[in-house]
Amino acid sequence: MKSDARVVVIGGGVVGVSVLYHLTKAGWKDVLLIERGELTCGSTWHAAGGMHTLNGDPNVARLQQYTINLYKELEQISGQSCGLHMPGGIMLAGTRERFDWLKMAKARGRYLGMELELISADEAARVFPIIDKKYFVGALLDPIEGHVDPYGVTHAYAKAAQIGGAEIVRHNRVLDLKPRTDGSWDVITESGNVHAEHVVNAGGLWAREVGRMVGLELPVLAMQHQYLITEDLPQLKGQKELLTCIDFEGEIYTRQERGGVLLGTYERAGVPWSPRETPWDFTQSLLPEDLERIGPSLEVGFRHFPTLAEAGIRKVVNGPFTFAPDGNPLVGPIRGLRNFWVACGVMAGFSQGGGVGLTLSQWMVEGDPGADVWAMDVARYGDWATLAYTNAKVRENYSRRFRIRFPNEELPAARPLRTTPVYERLQAAHAVFGDYCGLEHPLWFAPSAEQAHEDITFHRSNAHPHVGEECRAVQEAVGLLEISNYGKFEVTGSGTEQWLSYVMANRVPKVGRIALTPMLNERGKLIGDFTMCRVSAERVFLICTWAAEVYYRRWFERHPPPASVTVRPCAMEYVGLSVAGPRSRALLQALTPTDLSSAAFPFLSFRPLDIGMIPALVGRISFTGELGYEIWVTSEYQRALYDVLSSAGRSQGLRLFGGRALNTMRIEKSFGTWAREYRPIYGPHEAGLGRFVDFGKGEFVGRAAALEEKESGGALRLITFSVDAQDADASGDEPIWHEGRVVGWVTSGAYGHRARRSLALGYVPAPLAAATEGFEIEIIGERRRAQPESAAVLDPSGSRMRS
Numbered sequence: 001m002k003s004d005a006r007v008v009v010i011g012g013g014v015v016g017v018s019v020l021y022h023l024t025k026a027g028w029k030d031v032l033l034i035e036r037g038e039l040t041c042g043s044t045w046h047a048a049g050g051m052h053t054l055n056g057d058p059n060v061a062r063l064q065q066y067t068i069n070l071y072k073e074l075e076q077i078s079g080q081s082c083g084l085h086m087p088g089g090i091m092l093a094g095t096r097e098r099f100d101w102l103k104m105a106k107a108r109g110r111y112l113g114m115e116l117e118l119i120s121a122d123e124a125a126r127v128f129p130i131i132d133k134k135y136f137v138g139a140l141l142d143p144i145e146g147h148v149d150p151y152g153v154t155h156a157y158a159k160a161a162q163i164g165g166a167e168i169v170r171h172n173r174v175l176d177l178k179p180r181t182d183g184s185w186d187v188i189t190e191s192g193n194v195h196a197e198h199v200v201n202a203g204g205l206w207a208r209e210v211g212r213m214v215g216l217e218l219p220v221l222a223m224q225h226q227y228l229i230t231e232d233l234p235q236l237k238g239q240k241e242l243l244t245c246i247d248f249e250g251e252i253y254t255r256q257e258r259g260g261v262l263l264g265t266y267e268r269a270g271v272p273w274s275p276r277e278t279p280w281d282f283t284q285s286l287l288p289e290d291l292e293r294i295g296p297s298l299e300v301g302f303r304h305f306p307t308l309a310e311a312g313i314r315k316v317v318n319g320p321f322t323f324a325p326d327g328n329p330l331v332g333p334i335r336g337l338r339n340f341w342v343a344c345g346v347m348a349g350f351s352q353g354g355g356v357g358l359t360l361s362q363w364m365v366e367g368d369p370g371a372d373v374w375a376m377d378v379a380r381y382g383d384w385a386t387l388a389y390t391n392a393k394v395r396e397n398y399s400r401r402f403r404i405r406f407p408n409e410e411l412p413a414a415r416p417l418r419t420t421p422v423y424e425r426l427q428a429a430h431a432v433f434g435d436y437c438g439l440e441h442p443l444w445f446a447p448s449a450e451q452a453h454e455d456i457t458f459h460r461s462n463a464h465p466h467v468g469e470e471c472r473a474v475q476e477a478v479g480l481l482e483i484s485n486y487g488k489f490e491v492t493g494s495g496t497e498q499w500l501s502y503v504m505a506n507r508v509p510k511v512g513r514i515a516l517t518p519m520l521n522e523r524g525k526l527i528g529d530f531t532m533c534r535v536s537a538e539r540v541f542l543i544c545t546w547a548a549e550v551y552y553r554r555w556f557e558r559h560p561p562p563a564s565v566t567v568r569p570c571a572m573e574y575v576g577l578s579v580a581g582p583r584s585r586a587l588l589q590a591l592t593p594t595d596l597s598s599a600a601f602p603f604l605s606f607r608p609l610d611i612g613m614i615p616a617l618v619g620r621i622s623f624t625g626e627l628g629y630e631i632w633v634t635s636e637y638q639r640a641l642y643d644v645l646s647s648a649g650r651s652q653g654l655r656l657f658g659g660r661a662l663n664t665m666r667i668e669k670s671f672g673t674w675a676r677e678y679r680p681i682y683g684p685h686e687a688g689l690g691r692f693v694d695f696g697k698g699e700f701v702g703r704a705a706a707l708e709e710k711e712s713g714g715a716l717r718l719i720t721f722s723v724d725a726q727d728a729d730a731s732g733d734e735p736i737w738h739e740g741r742v743v744g745w746v747t748s749g750a751y752g753h754r755a756r757r758s759l760a761l762g763y764v765p766a767p768l769a770a771a772t773e774g775f776e777i778e779i780i781g782e783r784r785r786a787q788p789e790s791a792a793v794l795d796p797s798g799s800r801m802r803s
């Protein structure tokens with residue numbers, strides 16, 4: 001084994017070898033993989049090898065497509081067969097709702113270039129003869145599905161990497177990792193030490209243990225997973241290979257395995273494996289079979305697939321593999337650790353391993369993942385994702401693997417975890433809560449405790465009229481919203497302005513003022529949108545997206561402030577309430593001696609104010625598009641603030657409103673939001689944020705690329721559409737059609753109660769931005785006429801906010 005390497009990859013499962021191969025492909029040849037046993041000896045070797053292109057996140061779906069298309073290339077380079085079988089796949093719907101879900105999956109597949117086909121139950125039984133069609137209402141066919149041989153794939157990656165210059169050392173455990181002051185690592189192994197510039201944790205089942213070597217508690221947990229293989233079925237003899245299949249209602253997947261069928265299930269009562277520590281002596285091992293546990297799923301399966309009920313069982317496999325709380329991989333650099341990378345929590349290594357390797361290698365070599373990988377970025381989790389939280393969420397996710405997640409559905413596991421001081425007061429006001437980074441926040445308010453429950457649906461839910469009333473209260477009188485779930489940073493010290501001016505695209509505002517700003521990466525793409533609130537010359541309060549806090553902190557480490565500047569996350573230290581609506585000024589004025597007239601406290605002002613007895617930071621801004629104020633207090637004051645606002649608001653017609661109403665109101669104003677309209681695949685000009693990029697202020701990150709985008713006009717354009725919807729609105733990821741062709745996708749959608757119409761925001765190619773006709777948006781399989789709007793549908797001049 002060499003004693004120095006540019007990169008040491010820990011782990012020779014399908015993910016580690018993919019990272020290794022992609023590093024060599026990207027030009028880094030001095031790379032070493034260390035494996036404690038044989039390649040594949042973790043979760044990889046006993047996998048069923050199935051692969052699918054569909055994923056809830058379109059960007060992950062793209063990486064899955066990439067993975068599946070890679071196998072031929074790997075075979076060619078390595079000469080090693082991947083055991084590739086591509087019979088295509090069928091997804092069976094047992095209910096109308098599931099069929100609606102398949103229609104939506106097909107629609108999403110359109111702009112990903114997938115050739116998906118919806119078929120009837122009769123047709124399904126024809127192309128997939130082992131089912132009893134009476135249990136199904138229809139199905140979706142996907143030609144790009146199949147299965148591979150896990151051993152073959154892993155060795156194909158390994159050989160291709162070795163051909164590219166990589167070294168692989170087996171039977172050598174990494175025992176410890178020691179950082180050097182220059183950011184490099186000493187990798188301590190059973191067979192000696194290696195000095196490495198970079199380390200990649202691809203430890204799979206042992207990713208937690210490898211993480212702990214550097215003080216990290218990664219949110220991953222292994223679950224036991226079982227599949228069985230039947231004896232040969234006479235019906236399959238001499239026939240074309242069976243399609244791979246997912247039976248959602250049975251929570252079962254199948255594929256042909258030689259002359260029999262492999263049937264696996266994600267049972268509801270899933271069982272974690274080694275919840276705290278993974279034993280090091282678990283090598284190429286399996287767990288005892290437990291058919292009783294998957295009995296209920298098998299019963300359904302045998303009804304749906306009667307042929308299988310008659311077949312004998314040749315083999316049962318029970319093996320563990322790891323999941324992150326949301327089921328997507330954990331990939332990327334770790335905040336606070338230099339040159340330490342992870343590629344773990346990959347639950348579908350044969351669909352995702354290639355995409356994970358590609359992404360991580362580009363990130364390491366180019367400094368940027370090269371795609372929008374937010375859905376699998378390790379930075380989407382913070383310290384709140386503890387071992388016990390992860391345990392609860394992973395079990396929930398596993399049990400729901402084949403269940404529908406409705407656009408308005410909130411999941412119950414690991415709740416409540418974080419609450420703010422006004423939680424009980426909001427609960428008493430019949431709030432229906434959502435979960436955001438483990439924090440309970442109000443979505444909407446029901447008229448009574450009995451009604452404080454939302455039906456999950458693709459259509460408008462029982463919340464619809466109540467959200468409408470909340471919006472009307474904000475439009476006509478005043479609404480009160482809890483806004484604690486915004487991210488916050490405090491930047492202080494001499495040099496604050498210079499540093500912010502360099503990392504943000506807009507000019508830092510004057511003292512007492514607010515400025516909105518995109519944050520760009522070097523490619524000039526959007527990696528954040530911030531509200532900069534200048535409290536004093538050397539103190540700026542930043543408001544942003546809380547879910548991206550770790551992501552931003554990691555970015556700030558890459559562009560560090562000078563020693564005189566402190567950047568402090570303070571999301572839960574400052575909690576907030578917002579009042580919005582034409583009577584919000586009168587309400588607040590009754591509680592403070594400070595003159596709040598528009599002349600004295602105009603739109604985009606920000607200042608410390610006393611509200612009653614409560615010291616607060618107050619900004620004159622509201623995401624609702626109405627006259628409004630955001631009020632930030634340290635948490636011990638929030639209850640008192642709530643009480644004074646509530647009692648002073650009584651005479652003004654104050655009504656509580658929640659995140660649902662806020663969402664529809666910001667869409668009516670064409671205000672985008674991070675992770676929806678603003679993502680690293682869009683530039684500021686494309687996203688309509690060009691006016692917040694100040695090219696006159698000097699150098700800032702992404703300036704050259706943003707200038708280029710401005711001059712070229714960019715490739716895409718964010719458009720607001722009024723949609724002829726009926727009882728279902730767009731919610732995101734629906735295709736946008738133009739004159740019979742899919743040209744774009746929806747980023748957000750909702751019914752605009754003030755504008756009285758269904759709305760959607762979405763991207764289309766820039767040359768189509770001026771088209772005024774011919775657009776349609778596909779909602780649950782129906783193409784609905786969509787009218788592009790040249791400006792926000794509500795108060796386009798912004799006079800209400802400024803009044």
Ligand SMILES: Cc1cc2nc3c(=O)[nH]c(=O)nc-3n(C[C@H](O)[C@H](O)[C@H](O)COP(=O)(O)OP(=O)(O)OC[C@H]3O[C@@H](n4cnc5c(N)ncnc54)[C@H](O)[C@@H]3O)c2cc1C
Pocket residue numbers: 010011012013014015016034035036037038039040041042043044045046047048049050051172173174175202203204205206207210225226227317318319320321322343344345346347348349350351352
């Ligand atoms: C029963 C079952 C069926 C499955 N079916 C499918 C399927 O159909 N399709 C699909 O895509 N996925 C399937 N999977 C999941 C798939 O197996 C995983 O996604 C994949 O194996 C993850 O690979 P990995 O490289 O991340 O982890 P692992 O395979 O666990 O690899 C990690 C490697 O790191 C090594 N390692 C760890 N720590 C150290 C150390 N300190 N020093 C040296 N080496 C170390 C380990 O020995 C191991 O070889 C299935 C899994 C199971 C259990």
